[in-house]
Amino acid sequence: xxxxxxxxxxxxxxVYAVIKLFPQKNKxxxxxxxxxEPSLDIRAISESLREQYPETECVVLARMIDGxxxxxxxxxxxxxxxxxxxxxxxxxxxxxxxxxxxxxxKIIQMWHSSAAIKQFGYQTIxxxxxxxxxxxxxxxxxxxxxxxxxPSKATGEFFCKGFDVSExxxxxxxxxxxxxxxxxxxxxxxxxWEDIMxxxxxxxxxxxxxxxxxxxxxxxxxxxxxxxxxxxxxxxxHPLDHLDEGEEHVCEKYNSTELLKAxxxxxxxxxxxxxxxxxxxxxxxxxxxxxxxxxxxTGLNTDPLIEMPECSSKSGxxxxxxxxKDYDFDALKRFRDKYVEVPVDNCAERLADFIGNIINGNx
Numbered sequence: 001x002x003x004x005x006x007x008x009x010x011x012x013x014x015v016y017a018v019i020k021l022f023p024q025k026n027k028x029x030x031x032x033x034x035x036x037e038p039s040l041d042i043r044a045i046s047e048s049l050r051e052q053y054p055e056t057e058c059v060v061l062a063r064m065i066d067g068x069x070x071x072x073x074x075x076x077x078x079x080x081x082x083x084x085x086x087x088x089x090x091x092x093x094x095x096x097x098x099x100x101x102x103x104x105x106k107i108i109q110m111w112h113s114s115a116a117i118k119q120f121g122y123q124t125i126x127x128x129x130x131x132x133x134x135x136x137x138x139x140x141x142x143x144x145x146x147x148x149x150x151p152s153k154a155t156g157e158f159f160c161k162g163f164d165v166s167e168x169x170x171x172x173x174x175x176x177x178x179x180x181x182x183x184x185x186x187x188x189x190x191x192x193w194e195d196i197m198x199x200x201x202x203x204x205x206x207x208x209x210x211x212x213x214x215x216x217x218x219x220x221x222x223x224x225x226x227x228x229x230x231x232x233x234x235x236x237x238h239p240l241d242h243l244d245e246g247e248e249h250v251c252e253k254y255n256s257t258e259l260l261k262a263x264x265x266x267x268x269x270x271x272x273x274x275x276x277x278x279x280x281x282x283x284x285x286x287x288x289x290x291x292x293x294x295x296x297x298t299g300l301n302t303d304p305l306i307e308m309p310e311c312s313s314k315s316g317x318x319x320x321x322x323x324x325k326d327y328d329f330d331a332l333k334r335f336r337d338k339y340v341e342v343p344v345d346n347c348a349e350r351l352a353d354f355i356g357n358i359i360n361g362n363x
Contacts, residue, residue, distance in 0.1 A: 005138045009098045015075065016099045020082045024102060027057040028355060029080040030088045031096065034112045038062045039090060040257070041110065041348075044176035048352035056359055059084070081105065085359050092121075097140045106358050109142070109163065110149040110351070114175050115275035115339060118210070119299035121162035129213075129298040149173045149351070151275075152341040158301040172341065176348040177257065182279050185261055192254055192262040202232045205323075206263035207249075207287070208256050210271040211238035215290075219246040221316035222267070222287055227324065234259060265323070269304070270294060278336035279344050283327040286312035287319050308335060 028049060030042045038046075038060050046058040059080050063073050077095045081087050085104060087096055090112040101107070121142055124130025131141065142163040148170055150156035156170045197204065205226070209217055217237060223246050226233050235249045236256045243250065251259060256273065260266065265283045268274045277284050286304035291314060294300060304312035310328045313319040343350070 002134050002138050005135065009138065009140075012074070012078070012095065013099060016078050016082070016095075019075075019078050020102060022079065022083050024085060024104060025057060025083050026055060026359060027059060027080070027084040028086045028088060028359070029059045029061065029077075029084040030090075031077055031081075031093045032062040032090045032112075033064050033093065034062075034091050036063050036066075039112065040177050040180060041090065041112075041175045042088075044180075044348035045088070045351050045355070048348040049355060052349070052352050053356045053359065056356065086355050088355070092142060094139065097143045099144075101144065106146045107144050108147045108149065108355070108358075109145045110173075110175065111159070113272040114151050114178060115155055115272035115302070116158035116162060117270045117272060117274065117300065117302045118294070119158075119162065119301055122164040123158075123162050123299060123301075127297060127299065145169060147171050149175070151175070151178070152339050154338050155275075171354065173351050173354065174340070174342040174344050174347040176351070178276065178279060178340070178342075178344040179347040181257060181260060181276055182344045183261075188258060189262040192258065195253065196234060196251065197232050200232060202230060203264040204262065205231045205233050205265045205267060206256075206259050207233060207235045207267040208260070208271060208273045209235075209237060209241075209269050209287075211241060212290075213240075217241050217243060218289060219243060219249070221289065222319070223249065223316075225316035225320035227320060231265075231323070234263070267319070270298075270300065274304075275336075275339045278332060279340055281329065281332065281336075283323075283329075284308075284311065284332065285319055285323065287316065288312060289314050289316070302339075308332075 030046060032042060042060055046060055049056055049058050061077055074095050081095060087107045089096055089109050096107055125133050125136055145163060145165055148159050148163055148165055150159050150170050150172055151174045160167055219235060223233060233249050234251045235246060236251055236259055237243060260277055266277045267285045267287050269286055269288050274284050286308060288304055310331060311322055
């Protein structure tokens with residue numbers, strides 16, 4: 001595998017040496033393989049850039065790796081990197097990390113999450129959930145970053161470890177999704193309630209678990225434990241997760257951000273949703289039934305049983321009992337203040353202005 005990777009990287013570098021002959025433009029390129037559709041964050045920042053800096057060209061390339069034809073997409077990425085002044089990533093991008101770029105090219109890693117609850121990147125080297133050190137070195141994993149965005153110093157420390165970058169590369173900005181979550185939208189809330197639970201005065205509880213690659217999501221214990229007379233449980237699993245039980249609780253019509261804004265309480269686990277939801281001040285609970293395995297196979301930067309013990313449990317029954325008690329909002333505020341230190345209003349505009357200053361040589 002490593003020998004094949006070395007050959008592939010060498011071929012990319014040869015092709016890129018030719019592509020770099022194209023002149024650099026007043027351009028920003030956004031690269032993502034998290035989805036084949038641009039994320040809310042990418043859409044919001046690119047729109048703000050076009051409004052604030054209309055003379056700057058914005059190119060968005062979003063595509064998941066989907067077979068050998070992805071090679072042609074990588075060539076397109078390489079052309080746009082070579083002809084752009086700024087490259088914005090929301091995850092690991094092979095072309096951005098393995099190639100030697102023009103001196104004036106700046107690469108920004110904004111990541112696709114507002115937190116790093118789970119360990120990742122260089123934190124998981126040689127762990128079951130991560131890559132081998134050999135592959136990480138051959139693929140130059142997370143190299144070439146000039147700036148890394150972070151919403152707090154605490155998360156910034158985790159990003160430094162996960163990306164293997166120095167602290168001086170951190171810049172403290174929030175993702176546009178934080179602004180979207182924080183914005184009040186009573187019309188959306190009323191619409192969701194009308195669709196999900198008309199004439200129902202129970203509390204709407206959103207369960208949004210993290211993705212468990214290759215493992216079945218266990219929802220049965222939580223469903224059976226929740227007080228159905230008081231709470232209406234809605235589950236929003238990761239798109240790649242499959243449920244054997246509890247499908248009647250799954251909501252497909254609305255995305256997790258929309259449901260988060262409409263719900264009364266949130267249940268999560270190792271997802272960044274816990275941090276993002278904290279800005280709303282709603283009760284957040286952590287159902288961590290497999291935390292022992294997670295600690296061993298992946299590792300945790302933020303351990304809910306340690307940081308939020310009053311609202312975290314391995315047991316569905318115990319968590320349900322916690323939901324019947326008064327919630328500790330002071331603990332939630334401490335959690336929020338630790339992991340979201342940046343302003344959450346106008347995040348897209350702030351990031352667009354940061355990028356615009358780099359293009360204009362004012363970084």
